[in-house]
Amino acid sequence: MATKPTPEKAVRIVVAGDRGTGKSSLIITAAAENFPTNVPPVLPPTRLPEDMFPDRVPVMVIDTSSSLENRGKLAEELKKADAVVLTYACDQPSTLDRLSTFWLPELRRLEVNVPVIVAGCKLDLRDEQQAVSLEQVMSPIMQEFREIETCIECSAYKHIQIPEVFYYSQKAVLHPTAPLFDQERQTLKPRCVRALKRIFILCDHDRDGALSDAELNDFQVKCFNAPLQPSEIVGVKRVVQDKLPEGVNEHGLTLAGFLFLHALFIEKGRLETTWTVLRKFGYNNEIRLISDHLLPEIKRTPDQSVELTSEAVDFLRGVFTTFDVDGDDALNEQELEDVFSTAPESPWSEAPYANAAETNALGGLSFDGFMSQWALMTLLNPVLSVEYLVYIGYVGDPSSAVRVTRKRRVDRKKQHSDRNVFQCFVFGPKESGKSSLLDSFVGRPFSEVYTPTTEERYTVNMVDQPDGTKKTLILREIPEDAIEKLLANKEALGACDMAVFVHDSSKEASWIRATELLVQVASHGETNGYEVPCLIVAAKDDLEPYPNAIEALTGVSQDMGIQAPIPISTKLGDFNNVFKRIVAAAEHPHLSIPETEAGKxxxxxxxxxxxxxxxxxxxxxxxxxxxxxxxxxxxxxxxxx
Missing domain, CATH: 1.20.5 (Single alpha-helices involved in coiled-coils or other helix-helix interfaces)
Known part of the structure; x- marks a missing residue:
């Protein structure tokens, strides 16, 4: 899909359609304001002047050939289009049929997802005795092909509605309907509602749930550089109140009224009004905040991570308290949805965040769980994390919300890490108990049913410290089949604060494989300069150990210079303080780094x-x-x- 144009970049409109439908005449008449006598088969790219349109954004029009030998060139141009004008000839009904039998399906086949304007050319040649309304002709086609933004009839020869073809094309690009309005349901789209709700809250300075006359006026000046007259404010509120009584109360225009007004603008074709508002508040065509309002890409080495600052944590503590309406110290599904009701959507509904944190019996997220999710998102995607902080009301400098930790190699030299969030990679052979370890970390019950893990997954939780503070621990499960691909990257262990190797303590083959993985990971770290502390976890301690297991386990850990394996049983709930021990080892990264024979x-x-x-x-x-x-x-x- 073509990049959306900016004021410095021309809107690129590609004109396509059957041969003889008037494509070139349409373009020349728009550019030269004269009907051409001699028309070349295909015109060179034609730039229409900026002052031809209200938005003063230039338009570049690309003519195309519909011949079979030029089909490749046509496809190339269509894929670079910001909008497509499909032409048919009003005096040739077969060319209209071709829109739905060939041209529109072809755009879909080529995955050209841009607004389409249908232009019926040669209006002056149409047989008026057989004329039917444009709405009758186009309604079935527009029902089937929702990408059609506008239909218009024109005549280059008679100079009828020629500039309008390109005005509507430009408008469809600069002020598209699709992100804002669901034509089928005739309602604002959810992402549009969420953005407008955020704007409403930002403009409701006294937080009384309504825009007073003064607040409405401030909003008008910010967005349109012109104040509203008192009579205009009265008129606006009257229109809303007549159609939607709850849209106005004693304090002013409510959120319902604010949303109603924008739906009304869009229904009346005044999309530019809503887009002007959205853009004034920093939104792009996807109704997400543009980078100017967010955190720039963070420069850091592979062994540096990103965490929330105390300022961001304090802000989120306030958010949690505000939205915990029932006061049960947990955010239920509806309360969490309300937290993100001013964001494009909830960021935690899909992997890797879905089901990553601990919830209570009713599915509620405690404060620790809430902050754990934020810590995970900040570690994996700090720019996205800060973007969502801004959506939910963070008004400070975006860069003040996060900090970059010092390099892990410096931590090793200082023999201590000052991080608050640690990421632990969990390795091990199949059926060793990795998934059960992750599930137990977030309070999920043990399951006898084995379900193989095919994709990396995360769980995250807070771990209490001896001094009364908490550290956040992120467990990242690496499926055995994904280890080779992971370690193919020389910097793979840069993000790893701690590596845990899980094996089934009742099976010698599981132990042997876990040891092989330990050596493989340790060698990778030694070779590439990203040595990581390692621990061995002997899972399924409730089962009978294989012969000489203790001697084998102790011998390997002693040879490699790391702690003795930690026996646990997720089935019995016996975890032997494994999570605290993981954090303690990560905090002192110089103590648990294994040495391979090659390393020695x-x-x-x-x-x-x-x-x-x-x-x-x-x-x-x-x-x-x-x-x-x-x-x-x-x-x-x-x-x-």
């Missing part, structure tokens, strides 16, 4: 090289001192003689 060999080699260099350095120093002493001795000998 490399270290020994580096020590030998360093010792050799030291011997060379000492030898060189002795030689230099000796040379200096010889020179002194020689000088004295010469002077005495």
């Amino acid at each position: 060999t490399r270290k020994q080699y580096h020590r030998l090289v360093n010792r050799s260099l030291m011997v060379v350095s000492v030898g060189a120093a002795v030689a230099i001192v000796g040379l200096a002493a010889y020179r002194v001795y020689a000088t004295r000998k010469n002077s005495s003689s």
Whole structure:
């Protein structure tokens, strides 16, 4: 789909249709204001002047050929279009039929998702005795093809409605109907309602749920650079009150009335009014805030993460309290929907956020769960996180909402991490208990039914600390089949604060595979400079261990210089403080980094090289001192003689 035009960029309109339907005559007459006597088969790109249209945005019109040999070029031009004008000839009914049998299906096949304007050319040649209204002709086609924005009849020869064809085309691009209005239901679309609700709240300075006359006037000046006269304000409110009594109350225009007015503007074809309002408040054609109002892309190294600042946390604490209407210290489904009712949609309805945090028995999200979700979104997509903070009312500088942590290699040198959010990668063979570990972390009951994990998934929760504070822990499950792809990226472990290797303690094969994965991950870290602390988790401790399991487990952990495996049983609810131990290891990242045999060999080699260099350095120093002493001795000998 073509990039949406800006005032500096011309709207690109492609004119297509059957041969002989008047495409070139339409374009020349619009540009030169004269009907052409000699028309070339295909015109070069034609720029219409800015002052031809109210928005003063230039229009570039592209003529096309419908011949089979030029079909590739036609498809190329259509895919670059901001809008498409499809022509038919009013005196040739077969060309009208071709719109629904060929041209409109062809646009869909090519995935050209832009507004379509249907232009009936050669109006002057139509047989008036067989004339039917444009509405009768086009209504069935427009019902089937909702991408048609406008239909218009014109005549280049008689100069009838030629500029209007391109005015409506430009308007469809600059002020599109589709994002705002559902033609079938005749209602504002949800994303439009949410944006207008946010704008209403921003303009309701006294927070009384209505726009007073003064607030309405401020809104008018901000959006349209002109105040409303008192009589105009009275008139606006009267129109609303006549059609929607709850649209006005003793304080002024309510949200219902504000939304009603915009629906009315759109129904009357005044889409530019609503678009002007949306754009004044920073929205683009997808009804999302443009980057100028948001956080710029954050520059950071792979081993740096992003967290919310205390300022953002305090703001979200206030949001939680405000929307916890029933005061049960949890946000139920409706309350959470209300939190995001001024955003394009809820950001947590799909993976990786759906079902990532702990909920209570009624499905409510506690404050810890609420903040855990924000921490996860900020870590994975800080720009999106800040965008949603702004949607729900954060008015500070967007950059004040997040902080970039220091590099993990610095944490290792300082032997401590100052992060509040840790991401733990969970590795292990199939059926080892990885998913049960993640589920137990967010309070889900143990299930006997094995369901293989095919995609990465996350759970997130707060972990209490000995000093009374909380840290956020994010568990990221890596399916066994996805490990090779993950480690193909040299920087894959940059985002990993902690790696946990889960195995079924009743199966020797599971332990062997988990050990192989541990060595693989440790080697990757050693090779690429992203060493990570590691822990081994011996899951299914309620089952009989395989012979010599304890000796094997202890031996490997001792050889690699990490803690002894942590036995747990999610079935029995015995977790052996595993989550606190994961956080403790992540906080002191220098203590639990495993060493492979290859890593030890490399270290020994580096020590030998360093010792050799030291011997060379000492030898060189002795030689230099000796040379200096010889020179002194020689000088004295010469002077005495």
